[in-house]
Amino acid sequence: MAQWLTGEVVENYAWNQDLFTLKVRTPKFDFIAGQFVRLGLEVDGQRIQRAYSLVNAPTADELEFLVNRIQDGLLSPLLHGLQAGQRIEVSQPPSGFFTLNEVPDGESLWLIATGTGVGPYFSMLGTAEPWQRFKRIHLVHAVRYASDLAYQNLAQQWLQQYPQQFSYQPIVSREQVTGALSGRVPALIESGALQAALADQLDSSAQVMLCGNPDMIRDAKQVLADLGLPKNLRRKPGNVTMEHYW
Structure with a gap:
């Protein structure tokens, strides 16, 4: 209790x-x-x-x-x-297993979120673990409007601190914003637009975390599976770790 x-x-x-x-x-x-x-x-x-x-x-x-x-x-x-x-x-006590110690090692770490699902990633990036374990870290935040892009100050701080290691990619669906992609996360992965924007590949060396809208997670999980990135399970380690946000 x-x-x-x-x-x-x-x-x-x-x-x-x-x-x-x-x-x-x-x-x-x-x-x-x-x-x-x-x-x-x-x-x-x-x-x-x-x-x-x-x-x-x-x-x-x-x-x-x-x-x-x-x-x-x-x-x-x-x-x-x-x-x-x-x-x-x-x-x-605090709960949950959407943590980096549940994620296998890899070359790149893709932290993909919709809305307030970005919150846990800021907690993770505030620790030493991701910076020590992954050569490349991509934070992807999908929202409806630019004003929903919370904590951009932290993202900019990490861009300055880790310019060769960290990338930040906003996705805004309901207005045009300079530097942001437009559309749904699964479609951007399927078309390769997200990978192109971040100049990196979603392959077997990548670890992906998905957090937020269950529809995004469901569809992105399938697109990633089609790319050869299976769900990460304790009994069978994979490449995609997920957290539904409602």
């Missing part, structure tokens, strides 16, 4: 009218980059809770969660309205 820590909201930062980062301070606890906890608020004597991935690196002093407000959601509108100093509950 989950235990609960009482946390304090430090900041509620808006990327746009619905997408926000909630920064929370709790007693320190250990987790593996890519894992999630549950956030909870008490409403009318009942705890409303939902799982959210930790965006911050495990060494950070504050917890960060990338959240999209769902207008008819039970919890996200309440989280959207939180202000600094208010209380929130955080579940223990």
Whole structure:
């Protein structure tokens, strides 16, 4: 049974009218980059809770969660309205296996996400592990609008710090944005447009992580399988590791 820590909201930062980062301070606890906890608020004597991935690196002093407000959601509108100093509950222990220690070695690491599914990748990239294990790291973030491209400041920081190792490729589907691709992730992989943009190949030396929209994951998994990149399983290591985000 989950235990609960009482946390304090430090900041509620808006990327746009619905997408926000909630920064929370709790007693320190250990987790593996890519894992999630549950956030909870008490409403009318009942705890409303939902799982959210930790965006911050495990060494950070504050917890960060990338959240999209769902207008008819039970919890996200309440989280959207939180202000600094208010209380929130955080579940223990952290959970999940969408972590780099579950990913086999390879030449390149492709971190592909839609929407808030990019969150766990920022936690992973805030650790030493990916930089030590992979020669090339590609962060691919697919969104509807440019304002949904959260944490670009971190991506730019890594581009400057690791110019020969790190690439960042945004994909924006509902408006034209300089430097961004347009379209669905599976189609861009199938056509080779994503590989061309990143000047790299999706072959047996690549490890791919998929996180976000289940439709994207389903279709991308099939396209990658057709390219000879099977699903990664503990009993049978492969090339594609996945995390459905709802």
